[in-house]
Amino acid sequence: MPANATCRRGIAAGAFALLMFAVPAIAADAPPADDNLNAVLWMQRSVEYKGATMGAFALARVRLDQALADKTWTAAPVEQTGTFAEKPPAVIVDVDETVMDNSGYQAWNVTAGTSFSPKTWTQFVDSRTSTAIPGAVDFAKYAASKGVKVFYVTNRNADEKPSTAKNLEALGFPMGGNVDTVLASREKPDWSSQKGTRRAYIAKDYRILLLLGDNFGDFTDDYRGSEAERMKVFEANAAHWGRDWIVLPNPAYGSFESAPYGHDFKKAAGDQRAAKRGALTPWAGPK
Ligand SMILES: [Mg+2]
Numbered sequence: 001m002p003a004n005a006t007c008r009r010g011i012a013a014g015a016f017a018l019l020m021f022a023v024p025a026i027a028a029d030a031p032p033a034d035d036n037l038n039a040v041l042w043m044q045r046s047v048e049y050k051g052a053t054m055g056a057f058a059l060a061r062v063r064l065d066q067a068l069a070d071k072t073w074t075a076a077p078v079e080q081t082g083t084f085a086e087k088p089p090a091v092i093v094d095v096d097e098t099v100m101d102n103s104g105y106q107a108w109n110v111t112a113g114t115s116f117s118p119k120t121w122t123q124f125v126d127s128r129t130s131t132a133i134p135g136a137v138d139f140a141k142y143a144a145s146k147g148v149k150v151f152y153v154t155n156r157n158a159d160e161k162p163s164t165a166k167n168l169e170a171l172g173f174p175m176g177g178n179v180d181t182v183l184a185s186r187e188k189p190d191w192s193s194q195k196g197t198r199r200a201y202i203a204k205d206y207r208i209l210l211l212l213g214d215n216f217g218d219f220t221d222d223y224r225g226s227e228a229e230r231m232k233v234f235e236a237n238a239a240h241w242g243r244d245w246i247v248l249p250n251p252a253y254g255s256f257e258s259a260p261y262g263h264d265f266k267k268a269a270g271d272q273r274a275a276k277r278g279a280l281t282p283w284a285g286p287k
Contacts, residue, residue: 036106053133055135059246060091060210063243067208076211088147098214101115148204150173156184161187213245214247215229261276
């Protein structure tokens with residue numbers, strides 16, 4: 001058989017194989033594309049995600065012990081003012097995608113072809129079906145066993161607070177006893193979605209050992225700038241990462257996702273996607 005015939009046959013076979021693979025992708029009943037499919041799949045189904053969160057909480061446990069032994073240690077350099085060495089210790093954890101897993105809501109949005117809305121979100125919160133992030137309950141219980149108060153500083157709102165507290169409690173998280181440890185957004189007039197005022201409120205009575213969160217705003221109020229501005233703030237706080245500021249992975253949503261389109265949630269979905277694509281740094285491609 002001539003070499004070119006073999007080659008042609010090879011090409012034909014390759015084209016056939018490509019067609020075989022292509023057919024399912026163009027089938028009329030193919031599910032619609034969703035920008036969050038891989039992120040939610042990873043968070044809900046992968047062992048890699050579970051391993052990452054368990055690693056974060058294992059580090060938090062080590063850091064908690066170090067922080068307890070060092071009375072000059074605080075995780076809130078902006079809000080922890082005055083003397084604090086003898087104040088009782090506390091840790092601040094964010095709720096969503098830090099200690100509670102809401103991937104069911106994200107997955108529902110993917111499969112229903114919808115996106116976040118305050119109405120369906122509140123309905124989800126009130127279903128009290130959030131699960132615990134792997135490693136979170138053990139860490140929180142460990143902290144409580146060392147006499148460390150665990151504060152849940154969340155941007156769930158005041159109306160959503162009762163369901164949030166019940167959900168946390170049902171999952172086995174230590175609650176505050178006679179201290180209200182679930183601090184919701186807008187619960188007080190100056191408690192905005194920026195969490196600095198709530199950190200300051202806690203810092204009045206406690207030495208804050210650690211901040212744990214999945215979003216830049218769980219650590220600093222300067223999270224809503226452009227990507228370049230966020231990078232500057234990130235670098236200025238280099239000493240905190242992995243020491244007293246511990247990040248949980250969340251590729252599904254957060255200020256990282258809205259920074260490329262200026263955090264303008266009213267922008268059309270297509271424009272948001274275009275801005276995010278424009279923010280990528282692609283390889284120049286084959287020469
Ligand atoms: Mg969160």
